[in-house]
Amino acid sequence: MKFLQTIGTFFRGWTDSVAALMIAAFDRVSSPRVIRLIEQDNGGFAVEAASKSENLPARIAFADGSLSAPNLAAMFRGSRVEIVLQPKRFLFRPLELPARAADFLDGIVRAQIDRLTPWSASEAVFGCSPPIESGSESITTVIAATTRKVAMTYVQAVLIFHPAAVAVCTDVAERNAGRVKVFEQKARGHLDAARLSRALLAGLGATAVGTLLAVIAATYVADSLGAQEDELARQISQRRAAIRASSDGGDRSPIAALERRKYETPASVIVLDALTRVLPDHTYVTELHLAGNKLQIVGITRDAPSLIPLIEQSQHFTRATFYAPTTRSSSDPGERFHIEARIEPKNTAVP
Known part of the structure; x- marks a missing residue:
């Protein structure tokens, strides 16, 4: 039983990895249109897009957790939506770390988020600005954090329009850190990682079953052909024995009958x-x-x-x-x- 569980775990891990690689490759090949919603002082959003279109509204109102503007479904469907919230909704903390920690920055901050912010890791969403060298062996980064509840209020308002992905960002003015992404969620569409992994696992199982049936059918056919071959060999042996008996001159052999006649x-x-x-x-x-x-x-x-x-x-x-x-x-x-x-x-x- 443990052996089967080990095999199942291995294949699930393999399909998860393949699904992630397929989605990453698809994202690189087909980059969705990027639409930015810049939060304004009145609570609404200004719309920015890489390509100007007459169908894009200049402003989108936001009230009671809902967005309102013409053609929102056509604008957001299949696009990558970046929601840029005002800095007043975030808590900023500078953090100095050893230079070798640059590769593990996200994990280090996640482990210490409850010390850096009033929230636990499950309650907070955060992002880090690109690290800047502050000495020969140290780096400095700025952490922007807010509650998950705040971020999801805006994310849920956009998800109902079926975008490809939704990200929450903010601008960090301190030390000119630039724009920091604190949260991102990809919509559950045709290339959802979990669904694609299950499809790959099902396909792998179907292939295994098909292979097993093919092996069984091949074995059956081989046995049947082997039996027919043995029967033909037996008949040939009997016929050869009869011919040899005839050539030996027996009383009942055809040669003997011809001789008598x-x-x-x-x-x-x-x-x-x-x-x-x-x-x-x-x-x-x-x-x-x-x-x-x-x-x-x-x-x-x-x-x-x-x-x-x-x-x-x-x-x-x-x-x-x-x-x-x-x-x-x-x-x-x-x-x-x-x-x-x-x-x-x-x-x-x-x-």
Whole structure:
């Protein structure tokens, strides 16, 4: 649990830093228009702006915590408003410090504000003039301070018009210290640091979830492809084993079946050769039918009955018999016979 809290703290700090850098960069790139409200003796404000515009009023009245003038919303929206209050609203204190304290001036004054002013650090707003060397190893600054309640009275009157930022300043006449800013508040807009940090944290979380889902999906797909690859490898191995078994000459292999068919099926050429050897010269074959292991011949001869023993004497034929009557016509030079015999497959020629 502590480990998760540590990670959460780290990421929150990281997003806060990134948000602050983004806002600072945006502020440098897009500097808003600066409008100064200079407090007058009658309690109202004179308006100063870097660029003159017909829409800017010369004076703005202030009463009961509200500003009143034409076109205030258009004038203040998106602008940086600097409220310059009269010095009579502030308490000024000179402060002498060692020269090396110049880099930590704000923190040092904040730690001693209750000794320098009648208010505590939570009740006061303050600013310091640029330090001036008062010796070889010391500096002098002027502190301008007032209550937070006074500053917020004017700040709230401007914030309702949605400016980009509101600052409270005053002029320090003592030692010609110039203008000092005692308070500044940036409006909560689209680039609010807290909101931007939360958005960055949410985006980081969404990216982490998306990455996790992508890893899970990739793992699932890899497992599925691996299973398919194993199945293909298994089928290939089986097919190779069957091919090897076939090449080994087994009784059920395709090669063995072809070999058996080779020797069990009679060859037509060998049958014809055997017939020419056994039949006498006065015998003529006019028809020959070969179907499987059965041979049928039709022809003319001088002595038909003598053909049966001649055919059976051959090692290629058995069971020779007449399958139709023997006939003689006046046009034939001999007897017309119809003999049927069984073929014994011996696919080698007999010398």
